[in-house]
Amino acid sequence: MLLHVLNRSPATSEVYRQALAAMGPDDRLLLIEDGVQGAVGTLVARFAGLEGRLYAQEEDLVARGLAPLCAPSVVRVDVEGFVLLTEEAQRTVSWF
Amino acid sequence: MANDEAQGVEGDLLVILRHGPHGSSWLREGLDAALVAAAFGRRVTLLFMGEGVTALMPAQQSGPLGQKGTSPTLEMLEMYDIDTLLVEAEALARFGLRAEGLMLSARAVEAKELSVLAATHSLVLTF
Numbered sequence A: 001m002l003l004h005v006l007n008r009s010p011a012t013s014e015v016y017r018q019a020l021a022a023m024g025p026d027d028r029l030l031l032i033e034d035g036v037q038g039a040v041g042t043l044v045a046r047f048a049g050l051e052g053r054l055y056a057q058e059e060d061l062v063a064r065g066l067a068p069l070c071a072p073s074v075v076r077v078d079v080e081g082f083v084l085l086t087e088e089a090q091r092t093v094s095w096f
Numbered sequence B: 001m002a003n004d005e006a007q008g009v010e011g012d013l014l015v016i017l018r019h020g021p022h023g024s025s026w027l028r029e030g031l032d033a034a035l036v037a038a039a040f041g042r043r044v045t046l047l048f049m050g051e052g053v054t055a056l057m058p059a060q061q062s063g064p065l066g067q068k069g070t071s072p073t074l075e076m077l078e079m080y081d082i083d084t085l086l087v088e089a090e091a092l093a094r095f096g097l098r099a100e101g102l103m104l105s106a107r108a109v110e111a112k113e114l115s116v117l118a119a120t121h122s123l124v125l126t127f
Helices: A015-022 A033-039 A041-047 A058-063 A079-088 B026-039 B050-056 B071-075 B089-094 B111-120
Strands: A002-006 A028-031 A054-057 A075-077 A091-095 B013-017 B044-048 B084-088 B107-109 B123-126
Touching: A002 A015, A002 A033, A002 A079, A015 A041, A015 A091, A028 A033, A028 A079, A033 A041, A033 A054, A033 A058, A033 B050, A041 B089, A054 A058, A054 A079, A058 A075, A075 A079, B013 B026, B013 B050, B026 B044, B026 B071, B044 B050, B044 B111, B050 B071, B050 B084, B050 B089, B084 B089, B084 B111, B089 B107, B107 B111
Parallel strands: A002 A028, A002 A091, A028 A054, A054 A075, B013 B044, B013 B123, B044 B084, B084 B107
Antiparallel strands: none
16 A cells, blocks of 8 residues: 655646556545645545545645635544554655 | 726736645745735735635644744735735635635636736736
């Protein structure tokens, strides 16, 4: 299982499509920095099929005022959770 | 013709803000340009487009490492007489936001009005 890390907003950048294309069936996706915009509104639909494997960095949601809008299907993780995810994964792959 | 559709938006400079806070310095630089122009007496219109609409989220905070956000700068706009704030309606919908819930009073503009805005301002800066 790989951890894919995305730091660009799906509202602006198409790189999320490359991340999705490279993901295996058990891989996890963590949204960080501007990537957390993908956890709100209709944008979360871009990650359909990743329920339970889609994570968002709590601190980045809070800094942007987006925490109240975070979709319930997205697992929110703090920095410690980020570290745990990297521990559980064989490797991490960054998308930026 | 075009002026009628722009619903009375008159300005010298249109600053288009297309990036959210924290992730890059684009938003801050766009706001700085707007403040400088206003300080020199230009009539500035701000258009928040795409992810730029998240700049107007209420209850923003400093970054996880203590980085200063942009919302304090936004609160200064009124002091510089920048009161024409526009938000792209489609982007609001995409983020599940409503114009009434934003931290500053802003008017939602439909897609067809965007080209009018770009055409009726003598200078357009995109950030």
